[in-house]
Amino acid sequence: MIRVTIWNEFRHEQEAEEIRAVYPEGIHGAIAKALNSPDFAVRTATLDMPEHGLTQQVLDDTDVLFWWGHCAHHEVQDAVVDRVLTRVLDGMGLVCLHSAHASKILQRLMGTRTDRLRWRDDGELNRLWVLEPSHPIAAGLGDFFEIPSDETYGEHFEIPAPDELVFVTWYPGGEVFRSGCCWQRGQGRIFYFQPGHETAPVYFQPEVQMVLRNAARWAVPTATRVPHTGHCQRVANK
Amino acid sequence: MIRVTIWNEFRHEQEAEEIRAVYPEGIHGAIAKALNSPDFAVRTATLDMPEHGLTQQVLDDTDVLFWWGHCAHHEVQDAVVDRVLTRVLDGMGLVCLHSAHASKILQRLMGTRTDRLRWRDDGELNRLWVLEPSHPIAAGLGDFFEIPSDETYGEHFEIPAPDELVFVTWYPGGEVFRSGCCWQRGQGRIFYFQPGHETAPVYFQPEVQMVLRNAARWAVPTATRVPHTGHCQRVANK
Amino acid sequence: MIRVTIWNEFRHEQEAEEIRAVYPEGIHGAIAKALNSPDFAVRTATLDMPEHGLTQQVLDDTDVLFWWGHCAHHEVQDAVVDRVLTRVLDGMGLVCLHSAHASKILQRLMGTRTDRLRWRDDGELNRLWVLEPSHPIAAGLGDFFEIPSDETYGEHFEIPAPDELVFVTWYPGGEVFRSGCCWQRGQGRIFYFQPGHETAPVYFQPEVQMVLRNAARWAVPTATRVPHTGHCQRVANK
Amino acid sequence: MIRVTIWNEFRHEQEAEEIRAVYPEGIHGAIAKALNSPDFAVRTATLDMPEHGLTQQVLDDTDVLFWWGHCAHHEVQDAVVDRVLTRVLDGMGLVCLHSAHASKILQRLMGTRTDRLRWRDDGELNRLWVLEPSHPIAAGLGDFFEIPSDETYGEHFEIPAPDELVFVTWYPGGEVFRSGCCWQRGQGRIFYFQPGHETAPVYFQPEVQMVLRNAARWAVPTATRVPHTGHCQRVANK
Numbered sequence: 016m017i018r019v020t021i022w023n024e025f026r027h028e029q030e031a032e033e034i035r036a037v038y039p040e041g042i043h044g045a046i047a048k049a050l051n052s053p054d055f056a057v058r059t060a061t062l063d064m065p066e067h068g069l070t071q072q073v074l075d076d077t078d079v080l081f082w083w084g085h086c087a088h089h090e091v092q093d094a095v096v097d098r099v100l101t102r103v104l105d106g107m108g109l110v111c112l113h114s115a116h117a118s119k120i121l122q123r124l125m126g127t128r129t130d131r132l133r134w135r136d137d138g139e140l141n142r143l144w145v146l147e148p149s150h151p152i153a154a155g156l157g158d159f160f161e162i163p164s165d166e167t168y169g170e171h172f173e174i175p176a177p178d179e180l181v182f183v184t185w186y187p188g189g190e191v192f193r194s195g196c197c198w199q200r201g202q203g204r205i206f207y208f209q210p211g212h213e214t215a216p217v218y219f220q221p222e223v224q225m226v227l228r229n230a231a232r233w234a235v236p237t238a239t240r241v242p243h244t245g246h247c248q249r250v251a252n253k
Numbered sequence: 254m255i256r257v258t259i260w261n262e263f264r265h266e267q268e269a270e271e272i273r274a275v276y277p278e279g280i281h282g283a284i285a286k287a288l289n290s291p292d293f294a295v296r297t298a299t300l301d302m303p304e305h306g307l308t309q310q311v312l313d314d315t316d317v318l319f320w321w322g323h324c325a326h327h328e329v330q331d332a333v334v335d336r337v338l339t340r341v342l343d344g345m346g347l348v349c350l351h352s353a354h355a356s357k358i359l360q361r362l363m364g365t366r367t368d369r370l371r372w373r374d375d376g377e378l379n380r381l382w383v384l385e386p387s388h389p390i391a392a393g394l395g396d397f398f399e400i401p402s403d404e405t406y407g408e409h410f411e412i413p414a415p416d417e418l419v420f421v422t423w424y425p426g427g428e429v430f431r432s433g434c435c436w437q438r439g440q441g442r443i444f445y446f447q448p449g450h451e452t453a454p455v456y457f458q459p460e461v462q463m464v465l466r467n468a469a470r471w472a473v474p475t476a477t478r479v480p481h482t483g484h485c486q487r488v489a490n491k
Numbered sequence: 492m493i494r495v496t497i498w499n500e501f502r503h504e505q506e507a508e509e510i511r512a513v514y515p516e517g518i519h520g521a522i523a524k525a526l527n528s529p530d531f532a533v534r535t536a537t538l539d540m541p542e543h544g545l546t547q548q549v550l551d552d553t554d555v556l557f558w559w560g561h562c563a564h565h566e567v568q569d570a571v572v573d574r575v576l577t578r579v580l581d582g583m584g585l586v587c588l589h590s591a592h593a594s595k596i597l598q599r600l601m602g603t604r605t606d607r608l609r610w611r612d613d614g615e616l617n618r619l620w621v622l623e624p625s626h627p628i629a630a631g632l633g634d635f636f637e638i639p640s641d642e643t644y645g646e647h648f649e650i651p652a653p654d655e656l657v658f659v660t661w662y663p664g665g666e667v668f669r670s671g672c673c674w675q676r677g678q679g680r681i682f683y684f685q686p687g688h689e690t691a692p693v694y695f696q697p698e699v700q701m702v703l704r705n706a707a708r709w710a711v712p713t714a715t716r717v718p719h720t721g722h723c724q725r726v727a728n729k
Numbered sequence: 730m731i732r733v734t735i736w737n738e739f740r741h742e743q744e745a746e747e748i749r750a751v752y753p754e755g756i757h758g759a760i761a762k763a764l765n766s767p768d769f770a771v772r773t774a775t776l777d778m779p780e781h782g783l784t785q786q787v788l789d790d791t792d793v794l795f796w797w798g799h800c801a802h803h804e805v806q807d808a809v810v811d812r813v814l815t816r817v818l819d820g821m822g823l824v825c826l827h828s829a830h831a832s833k834i835l836q837r838l839m840g841t842r843t844d845r846l847r848w849r850d851d852g853e854l855n856r857l858w859v860l861e862p863s864h865p866i867a868a869g870l871g872d873f874f875e876i877p878s879d880e881t882y883g884e885h886f887e888i889p890a891p892d893e894l895v896f897v898t899w900y901p902g903g904e905v906f907r908s909g910c911c912w913q914r915g916q917g918r919i920f921y922f923q924p925g926h927e928t929a930p931v932y933f934q935p936e937v938q939m940v941l942r943n944a945a946r947w948a949v950p951t952a953t954r955v956p957h958t959g960h961c962q963r964v965a966n967k
Contacts, residue, residue: 104841104887106387124840127818127915133961142488144646144667145480149344149440154476158647159488170620171634171956173818173915175889176656178416183646183659183667187489189965191620191659191667201841201887202387238392242383242885247847250380250397250883251425251903342603342649362602365580365677371723382884382905396885408858409718409872411580411677413651414894421884421897421905427727429858429897429905439603439649480647485609489665582863618964621956625820625916630952635964654892663965678863714868718859726856726873727901 020077024084025061027213049224079108079234104201108234113211133169142185152229160222166212168192204234258315262322263299265451287462317346317472342439346472351449371407380423390467398460404450406430442472496553500560501537503689525700555584580677584710589687609645618661628705636698642688644668680710734791738798739775741927763938793822818915822948827925847883856899866943874936880926882906918948
């Protein structure tokens with residue numbers, strides 16, 4: 016049983032009727048449905064909850080944290096970001112979705128200006144090519160899959176070279192983008208997945224839901240352990 | 254159920270009594286015992302069997318192949334090496350042990366002269382430090398573990414930089430060695446693990462057996478699929 | 492002064508008038524012109540020369556070898572491939588161009604079936620995006636550059652994950668391709684660069700020529716040294 | 730001409746006579762001497778200078794910044810750390826030495842708790858093995874080199890897996906350590922080099938000085954360029 020917490024900024028859906036029409040239960044609600052399986056115990060948390068819903072207890076009880084944010088990254092308290100960062104380094108998986116590329120937590124973990132990329136929002140087709148066909152996150156997909164309409168992101172994307180580059184997206188407007196990226200940081204696994212603008216029902220699409228489930232299974236910690244660090248005696252007298 | 258085939262050159266044990274005394278059922282027999290668990294269906298194969306015991310049928314029925322060889326690498330037929338190579342690229346896991354660093358199959362997969370390293374055989378202590386504490390292959394281990402007496406290998410080891418470097422070994426004689434290395438090639442996962450000279454009962458040691466089981470679980474293919482390649486039509490009419 | 496040898500299969504240009512019209516001095520001749528600078532001492536070699544023009548002496552006098560081949564990969568003698576392989580591992584740079592993805596030498600160095608990719612030849616635009624703007628091979632380029640008409644290659648391309656992924660190409664027909672890939676093998680640097688079908692004057696284009704010069708400068712060995720390997724004494728008596 | 734700025738905390742040398750005896754001109758003075766060559770234009774900066782000596786102007790005029798700090802990491806102002814971070818991401822090279830593993834700037838760039846490692850200070854021998862013999866930073870070295878007496882660091886070291894792992898150190902007390910690590914972040918190159926405790930004259934040793942010069946040459950930006958990011962129009966009308 017994988018314990019997943021889905022964090023959503025949850026502002027667009029409350030402020031704009033046309034977005035609420037797409038995600039009536041919030042983006043977090045849609046992602047929770049995608050993870051509706053006996054493998055997962057899912058809870059959700061949002062920006063406007065106390066401590067953004069991410070108390071130490073919640074994080075301690077979380078194997079994999081999903082993160083969706085867009086217009087209010089700056090409202091996320093640094094103390095909560097620190098807490099999440101520590102949990103990731105201690106082994107919690109993290110899946111950053113779409114505009115979470117510019118979240119404080121991803122920037123902190125990557126060390127680069129991950130808010131730097133090209134973008135335009137004209138709802139064009141996204142075709143995600145699978146570069147690592149045997150990667151667990153690509154399980155069940157074909158050579159590529161398409162999202163009929165979503166925001167466009169383009170290179171250059173200022174990220175450390177991914178440990179594993181699972182997807183690259185092609186857009187009719189002429190761009191490419193590293194849209195599925197894996198990193199290890201400390202004992203935690205991090206996956207960035209580009210699709211999911213708030214105006215398109217992307218998280219209801221079966222292939223996307225499959226990726227979300229795969230990502231949760233991939234990111235779950237399997238063997239974490241706190242190594243001894245600090246001042247140490249010699250280990251060899253032998 | 255993971256289908257494992259353990260391949261052993263199986264010459265030392267037949268030719269030298271003192272080695273037979275260490276491994277009375279062969280090195281393959283000892284490794285098979287290490288994998289004695291309901292998770293694994295184990296078979297063995299040896300150099301002197303027809304087709305070295307690695308017929309197409311055997312390989313097709315294998316999820317993970319272990320390989321131990323030392324003095325007779327050159328006797329392994331190229332046709333069998335080709336067959337193993339293809340199966341690895343199609344997704345079969347491969348675990349190369351100890352002097353299999355110089356095997357034809359590892360050299361073919363790596364593209365470098367993996368027989369190039371320092372070595373001496375004075376049965377000294379090996380201390381394997383865990384560089385990736387949360388790696389599935391390190392599950393259950395502490396910060397390091399020790400093998401009381403085994404052969405010494407030292408850098409420089411001519412390998413492509415590992416995708417994941419799990420262990421580095423320290424030797425009292427002054428060397429270090431990248432002793433646990435992971436690579437992805439095609440759809441297959443490859444693990445090289447340094448311990449296991451034929452004169453020391455290394456594969457009976459609990460920590461080593463744990464690594465062997467972990468490696469088998471890590472190397473098993475989870476999501477292989479043959480991508481379409483060759484001449485293709487445009488995918489976009491949009 | 493960087494000593495460059497440009498190897499070309501040199502069959503298309505002799506057999507087909509329309510290709511000779513594009514490359515009247517051979518593809519090797521065009522590449523030689525691209526490298527016409529005081530920084531480079533250039534010679535060429537072709538398949539039909541004795542030993543394919545790649546004697547031990549020629550290779551010993553070569554810092555960086557360019558390789559273009561297409562229809563006659565199978566005619567390249569294995570003994571010469573072995574010789575080139577050894578020189579690369581000993582430090583010679585190698586730049587594989589276009590259909591040299593399927594050359595014996597690249598397959599040997601990579602260990603995978605690098606002939607596996609999608610392709611079609613309808614002379615469409617190639618837009619190469621720069622993923623590593625500060626990489627020496629991308630020096631002087633903008634965010635992307637375009638080749639008006641060239642062959643299309645698409646993923647999945649069966650290569651080991653590049654150490655550095657410099658370019659990804661976008662095609663109007665809907666594909667993406669890792670078109671500029673760097674690897675280190677042994678002491679040698681290897682660059683694969685996708686553009687350059689025999690029917691299009693790609694190697695006369697200034698941006699492509701800039702990439703070729705950059706690649707030669709990047710691939711030149713700067714610090715090779717043969718490490719001591721084989722049986723060794725203890726280094727520590729201290 | 731490579732413009733180098735050497736930053737030193739410069740407290741130990743002022744506060745402790747026995748350290749001043751080792752580095753009478755400060756650690757920065759010793760490093761400056763190591764870089765005394767027509768290739769380098771060197772300046773120094775220290776913690777107690779206004780803005781720690783790292784004004785925007787100084788950073789803009791710096792190709793490679795060396796960083797040595799130990800007991801006063803917390804006194805480095807965050808605004809200056811931000812400034813250095815931005816310059817690195819924009820292309821300035823950074824060489825972090827010894828206890829700069831725990832500096833704010835390295836932690837920010839890595840995203841992990843790089844202060845986590847084993848250590849003890851009993852002045853034992855350090856033997857640095859070269860894992861990448863053709864790496865520019867290892868130019869001129871043999872298979873290994875030794876520092877007679879320095880602090881001991883040991884794994885586990887909480888760093889993102891290095892893009893290139895140049896050195897691993899062996900210690901008589903039984904540890905190993907990734908002591909020469911390269912990363913690319915944004916457009917900047919970063920090198921971490923472990924030797925150099927304040928109580929031992931490590932930076933006067935010829936092999937260490939050679940590494941420092943090599944590192945400066947390796948880290949110098951060669952091809953930086955600001956990619957266009959932010960909102961963009963379609964690039965394709967074709």
